[in-house]
Amino acid sequence: MTNAGLLLAVATSVYFVSAIYSICISKWLPYTGIWVLDWVKDDTYYCLLLPILGPVMVYFVFFNWLGMKFFRTN
Template sequence: MHRDQLIGSAFIAFGIILFVGFFYAAVLTKMLPPYENRFLSAIQNDRYYCLLIPLTLPVIIVAVYLHWLSMKMNSNYT
């Protein structure tokens, strides 16, 4: 059980790190003054990828619901 808790904690930590990175790229860089670093400036001026993840959330919710619904329908026929 200890190994499973460690893997679960690693997934949670990975998710938190991705969320913080995305939040920085999508929200915080738009409020900061322009960067002189080319990489940070590219993140700051991005208009596509900063909206990609939030707009895929509704699609993921629908896909998960349809997957659950298909599993429920298949369980009735077996």
């Protein structure tokens, strides 16, 4: 596996674990004393917005790049 592939696999794994934690797991765990994790536990809006924002942003950036490539070659 190349370095770029390994970096992509690690970034995807970290993103998946943090998204699952913020959406599902944090609501059932007790308070930890770490302010960021407790903020995610108490929040009802941003804990859902931030995990969804990542894939949507990648989607729009890709199609922006694709549209630029189509515009340049026509």
